Amino acid sequence: MTVTLTPEKAPERPAHRDGNVLRWLGAYTASTIGDSVYYMALAWAAARTGSAYQTGLVLAVGSIPRALLLLGGGVLADRFGPRRVVVVSDTARCLVILGLAGALLLTSPTVWMLIAVALVFGAADALFLPAVGALPPRITAAGQLARVQGMRGLATRAANLTGAPLGGLAVALGGPVLAFAAAGVLFAVSLPLLLSVRMSPLPAPEQPAEPAGTAWRELVDGLRHIRRHPLLGPLMLVVGVSELGFVGPLNLGLILLSQERGWGASGMGWVIAAFGAGAGASALLLAVRGRLPRAGLVMCLTVLIGAAAIAALAYAPSVPLAAGVAVLIGLFVGLGGALCGALVQTAADPAYLGRVTSVSTLFTHALAPLSYPVTGAAAALWGTGPVFVASASLCAAGAVAGLALAPLRRAELPR
DSSP states (O other): OOOOOOOOOOOOOOGGGOHHHHHHHHHHHHHHHHHHHHHHHHHHHHHHHSOHHHHHHHHHHTHHHHHHHHHHHHHHHHHHOHHHHHHHHHHHHHHHHHHHHHHHHHSOOOHHHHHHHHHHHHHHHHHHHHHHHHSHHHHSOGGGHHHHHHHHHHHHHHHHHHHHHHHHHHHHHHHHHHHHHHHHHHHHHHHHHHHTOOOOOOOOOSSOOOOOOOHHHHHHHHHHHHHHSTTHHHHHHHHHHHHHHHHHIIIIIHHHHHHHHTOHHHHHHHHHHHHHHHHHHHHHHHHHHOOOSSHHHHHHHHHHHHHHHHHHHTTOOSHHHHHHHHHHHHHHHHHHHHHHHHHHHHHSOGGGHHHHHHHHHHIIIIIGGGHHHHHHHHHHHHOHHHHHHHHHHHHHHHHHHHHHSHHHHTOOOOO
C-alpha cells in the first residue's frame, strides 16, 4: 500500500533573520538618513541665501505637494506595485538632489531654486511614503508584520540620531554642496537594495475589487474599502484624532514650554532625546516579541496612557522630570503607533494597501501639522499648560473612541 504524505507547511522565517526583509530595512534606513541630511542641507542653504521668512517658506513649501498628492501616490502603489513606485520615487529624489549639488558647484543657490527642489522632493515623497508602507506584507508573512514595524521603528530612530549629525558634519566640511551630495548618495545606496527585494504575489482578494478605471475611481474604491471594513475605519478614526492631539505639543509646544521655563535649547534637547529613547524602547520590544496579544486593546490603552503623560509634561518642574515623562510618552505612544501600523497592514486587503497607507499617512504627515498655528495661538493666549492638557484630551479622545468600538478593541495580530 502506498501512503502519500502531505508536506507540512514550512515555518515562517523570523523577520530579523530574513535576508529579504533585511534588504528592505537597509534600503529604508539609507533613504531615511538621506531625508535627514537633505533637510539639514536645505535649511542651511535657505538660511544662508534668504531672509528668515524665505527660509521658512523653503522648508514649508515641500509639504504642499506631499499633502495634495499622497492619496494619488497610494493609487499608483496599488496599480503598479509598491516596489516599482518606491524605486521610481527614490530614483527621482536621488537625481534631483545630486543635480542640485552639481548645480551649486557652478552657481550660488537662490531662494527660487531651493523652492523648486523642495516642491519636486515633496511630490516624490508623496509617491514614496504610501508605497514604502505597503511593501512589508509583500515581503514577509503576516505573523511577522508586527516585528517588521518594530524593526522599522528602530531604523527610524537610528536614522534620526545619525542623519542630523551627518548632515551637520557635511555642511561644516563642504557646505550645502557636500551635504546635498551625501543625501543623493544615500538615496542611491538604497536603490540596489530595493531592486534585490523579492515580492510575493498578491493573495486572492477578500472581496471583489472594482474594475480598474480612472485614478479617481480607484481612489474612491479605496476609500470605500476603508469605510466598509469593520477594523480599518475605526483605526483611521483613532489615527486622525490622536495625531491631532499628539503632534502639536511634541513639536511646537515643546519649544514654547522650554522658552517659558527657561530650559534653553539644551534642556529641550534632553527632553527630545528622552522621547526618542522611549520610542526606541517600544520599537525594540515589538521587534523582539514579534507579537503582543490583544493588540487592539493594548494599542488604545497605550495611547491613553501616553495622552496622560502629555498632559503631565507641561507641569514637570525640572528638565530631569520632564525627560522622565518624555520617556513614558515615547514608550506608550510609540508602542501604540507601531501596533496601529501592524493592524492596518494585516487588516487591509493587500490590493488596497497602498491606498489605505496613503490615508493614514495623510493624517500623520499632512493634516496633523495643521495644528501648529492653533497650538501657537492658543499658547500665546492661555499658556502652555492648558494647551498641553487640551491636546492630551484630544489624543485621549481618539483612544477612548477606539475602546468603544468592539472590532478594534477585540482586534488581534496574526500568530
